[in-house]
Amino acid sequence: MKHRLKSLRFRILLPVIILVLIIITLLTTLFSRAYIKMIQQQEQEVNAVGFATVSNSVLPLINTSIAEVRSVMSDDRVASYARLRYSSMTELVHARIRCRDYLRSEIMSRDGIYGLLFMRKDGSQFGALPNGNFFQDRPEENPLPEDMKAKILNAPLGETVWVGPVSGAVLYGFESSDIPQSIMIAAWKSVDVSYGECYALMLMDESIFEGLFASLQDGKSSWYLFTEDQAEICHIGRDLSMDPGRLISESNSGNIFRDDDELPAFAYSTTLDAPAWTLVRKVSMEGYDKMVRGVTHTIAIFGGLILLIALVVYELWMRRFLRQFYSLLKGIARMGEGDLESAAFEPTSIDEFQTMQREINRTRAALNDQMDTIRRMERERMEMENKRKEQERIEEELKMAREIQESALPQLFPAFPDRAKFDLFASMTPAKEVGGDFYDFFQVDSDHLALVIADVSGKGIPAALFMMTSKSLINTQLMSGCDPATALERVNLQLCERNSSRMFVTVWLAVLEISTGRGLACNAGHVNPAIHRSGGRFALEVYKHNIFLGVSKKAKYVNRPFEMKSGDSLFVYTDGVTEARDTDKQMFGKERLESTLNIDPEAAPETLISQVKNALTDFVGGAEQFDDITMLAFRYYGDSRIR
Amino acid sequence: MSNTVFELNGKTLTVKPDGELDSVTSPTFEKELREHLSGADSIVVDFEKVNYISSAGLRVFLAVENTLEAHGAEMKLIHVNEHILEIFDLVGFMDVVDVE
Numbered sequence: 011m012k013h014r015l016k017s018l019r020f021r022i023l024l025p026v027i028i029l030v031l032i033i034i035t036l037l038t039t040l041f042s043r044a045y046i047k048m049i050q051q052q053e054q055e056v057n058a059v060g061f062a063t064v065s066n067s068v069l070p071l072i073n074t075s076i077a078e079v080r081s082v083m084s085d086d087r088v089a090s091y092a093r094l095r096y097s098s099m100t101e102l103v104h105a106r107i108r109c110r111d112y113l114r115s116e117i118m119s120r121d122g123i124y125g126l127l128f129m130r131k132d133g134s135q136f137g138a139l140p141n142g143n144f145f146q147d148r149p150e151e152n153p154l155p156e157d158m159k160a161k162i163l164n165a166p167l168g169e170t171v172w173v174g175p176v177s178g179a180v181l182y183g184f185e186s187s188d189i190p191q192s193i194m195i196a197a198w199k200s201v202d203v204s205y206g207e208c209y210a211l212m213l214m215d216e217s218i219f220e221g222l223f224a225s226l227q228d229g230k231s232s233w234y235l236f237t238e239d240q241a242e243i244c245h246i247g248r249d250l251s252m253d254p255g256r257l258i259s260e261s262n263s264g265n266i267f268r269d270d271d272e273l274p275a276f277a278y279s280t281t282l283d284a285p286a287w288t289l290v291r292k293v294s295m296e297g298y299d300k301m302v303r304g305v306t307h308t309i310a311i312f313g314g315l316i317l318l319i320a321l322v323v324y325e326l327w328m329r330r331f332l333r334q335f336y337s338l339l340k341g342i343a344r345m346g347e348g349d350l351e352s353a354a355f356e357p358t359s360i361d362e363f364q365t366m367q368r369e370i371n372r373t374r375a376a377l378n379d380q381m382d383t384i385r386r387m388e389r390e391r392m393e394m395e396n397k398r399k400e401q402e403r404i405e406e407e408l409k410m411a412r413e414i415q416e417s418a419l420p421q422l423f424p425a426f427p428d429r430a431k432f433d434l435f436a437s438m439t440p441a442k443e444v445g446g447d448f449y450d451f452f453q454v455d456s457d458h459l460a461l462v463i464a465d466v467s468g469k470g471i472p473a474a475l476f477m478m479t480s481k482s483l484i485n486t487q488l489m490s491g492c493d494p495a496t497a498l499e500r501v502n503l504q505l506c507e508r509n510s511s512r513m514f515v516t517v518w519l520a521v522l523e524i525s526t527g528r529g530l531a532c533n534a535g536h537v538n539p540a541i542h543r544s545g546g547r548f549a550l551e552v553y554k555h556n557i558f559l560g561v562s563k564k565a566k567y568v569n570r571p572f573e574m575k576s577g578d579s580l581f582v583y584t585d586g587v588t589e590a591r592d593t594d595k596q597m598f599g600k601e602r603l604e605s606t607l608n609i610d611p612e613a614a615p616e617t618l619i620s621q622v623k624n625a626l627t628d629f630v631g632g633a634e635q636f637d638d639i640t641m642l643a644f645r646y647y648g649d650s651r652i653r
Numbered sequence: 654m655s656n657t658v659f660e661l662n663g664k665t666l667t668v669k670p671d672g673e674l675d676s677v678t679s680p681t682f683e684k685e686l687r688e689h690l691s692g693a694d695s696i697v698v699d700f701e702k703v704n705y706i707s708s709a710g711l712r713v714f715l716a717v718e719n720t721l722e723a724h725g726a727e728m729k730l731i732h733v734n735e736h737i738l739e740i741f742d743l744v745g746f747m748d749v750v751d752v753e
Contacts, residue, residue, distance in 0.1 A: 467676075467709055512716050516708060516744075535708060535744040556745040558708065561715035564749050585708075 019328055030320045034313030042305045049301065054264060054276060061278040061291050072282065122218025124190060129209045133159060153180050162197040162209050170198045172285045175243055190215035194243055216244035231293050238286040261290055266298065274298040334358045338366055350378045411474045412444040418478060419448060423616065430651050431524055432459070435615035436642040439635070446473030446515065447584045447638035448481050457524050460488045463642050464517040465536065465584040476513045480505065480559065484519065494519045494532035495567040498559060502567070505560035514560040518582050527574040527646050532567050534558050537585050540607055544577025548607035550600055576648035581607055581618060586637035590626050593633045598626060615643035657682060659689045666693035671702040674710030683713040694726045701732040706740060714750050729753055
């Protein structure tokens, strides 16, 4: 099996790999997401409970602190300080001292309260610093940013407003380690009789809040408190490394987000009632990335394992598939090579292959049938061809046999041109198939003429051979000087002796003394001769015959003497003449023969025979000649004719 | 000659050919006759229904007669009609075969 890119193996492998990869990716994504979500949810659930608990406890603390500060600030003495007049330097100095002492003892001793000062409507300030120094600034020396100043001045009477955080360095105009970096201001409006409206400002550093949720530190979380303007008031834990607005909007969403240091985290937030500050807990997930990587790796390994198993399964399946496929292919190839008899295919479990096998087997059976038909037709054709050839050969042989047979008959006419005492003519018209008719005439000696006409039973080569034998035996016997009966008796015995083919021959035989016209005839089962006596008509001479030759050894033959006078004629023939049939199967018959002969009884032998021939031709019409037609005519002139 | 009737009665076989015994029917007739010959030492051929016989037909009887003679059996032709009898007479058939 060759591994080629265009092979079925690879064509299927590619989508399989892609599919498995897609499945793995999907699984990885879904599984890791679900897993992470689960972890996250667990974490968040724990932290959410923690946050609720904490925020529930922290907020009241903050509010309590604020209330406490406020109550302190609402003290009449503070108001009275605020209303201090600069009427006399002494009073002023005393008042300052009292104010400082009060602040020191009552307010600034509190954790986180950094200072207390007052602001008039024109922006001028005065108050106490933590170190006990009292100060008084002119309006143009007020370091508060304008928006904060405006917020304080717009505060409704009796309400506390929170301002800040503001940098301590800004607020005091210099930097010092004593001064907190960030100061929150709680301010409210009071009314001074002489100056009108006046504002009290309590300065707080972040420790006032940090102290509140110092207990919240767990190493993982950072807490942030923001004003409604999203300015950070304070925090516990890490510095905020992102935009507060983004932190607040991401909080409570359940999402993991990344701060500006790219660290993953999630957050919860809650908003206070008054002031509308926001408390945020940001939980860092330091192990998150590692955990995600770990999960991803695990799933990737798992996926790789699935891919490997898929490939192994695929390969095993493919091998099985291809084995069955090649088995099918081999089957088809065998068919292609002409082997239609092969055993059944290897069993297959694949539906389509089973269908294919069925179809191939069906095709094979059909082809087999067709091949059988073709082979049978070919065989038949060959047989026909052989038969035809055989037929041709036989016909050729028969034709040759006929030629030999014909050439064995004397055919030169006039046969005895120097003989004036008689005239004779003979003819044999062979049938399509060679038969066994023959005629013969020859001089036994100078004054004796032998006339023979015979008909061998059957047709074909055997008949022709039998005829040749008979003719030659008769000739031999006559030439040795036998009379006709003796000759036929001997020939009969000879033929019976060797006649394994059960053939026989009818013979009419005559030996004539030419000088006198007298002779002896013998008829071995042959048809009757027709005799014409001078001046009369032709008539068949009916008399008792002897049995034909070649069948019975008991047969006896008798000579029949006869005499031919001048002008007498003799006509002998075979049954091919009288038994010639027309298209209606009617036989020519003896009567027609006699009447034909009597058209001109005195005619010369050749004329006589040609007349009979013509009559026969007219009679049979289109019918096929079934038997040989053989005739011999003899006319005796004696001394009446001078040559 | 498919309608020839053969009846074997003891050692006597009676044969009743029907129709013409010519060069077409005779070979079949001879074959059938020879098939029935065994076991019979006397054959009687009934010519009642035979209306024509050719030399081929005559030959059958002459040939069968030869076979029978070799086995010491006999054959006799009976009920031969006048016309056929003439033929028999004409060809010297009765010199060789027993006709009643």
